[in-house]
Amino acid sequence: MPASVYLANKLLDHQLGKTSFTMPTAYVALSSTTPTAGGTNVTEPSSGSYARKVTAGADWNAAASGATTNANAITFTTATGDWVSGANLTYAVLYDASTSGNMLAYGALTTAKSVLNGDTASFAAGQISVTLT
8 A cells, every 4th residue: 555645745844844743543445446646536435434443552563674564453334225236345545633634655456356345355464465665
């Protein structure tokens, strides 16, 4: 899961002393379309009780060699209806807000997945890998 252009710019400005970067809260989202590095073309489910999943610092392992993974399972609310009609969810996306906000990173799911009424989408510990290169 590479960093978005937004995050790369914020980290560079912070590293070079231009401006400070406030540590964000990371929210995991799902998309049925392929996001761009610029943070566009994300299509999140809009029904069935879908909501981004908030994470805390303890939900992520300490970074090493420019990468980190989720330390704990990240489990969404059980779907009360089909999240995407006629399409699969294909990407995981990190944002800095529960709705709207700035995209931090994105990556393709290993296997495209339909989340149907009664399903609970979840990522086991270690399944989400975030990198800076």
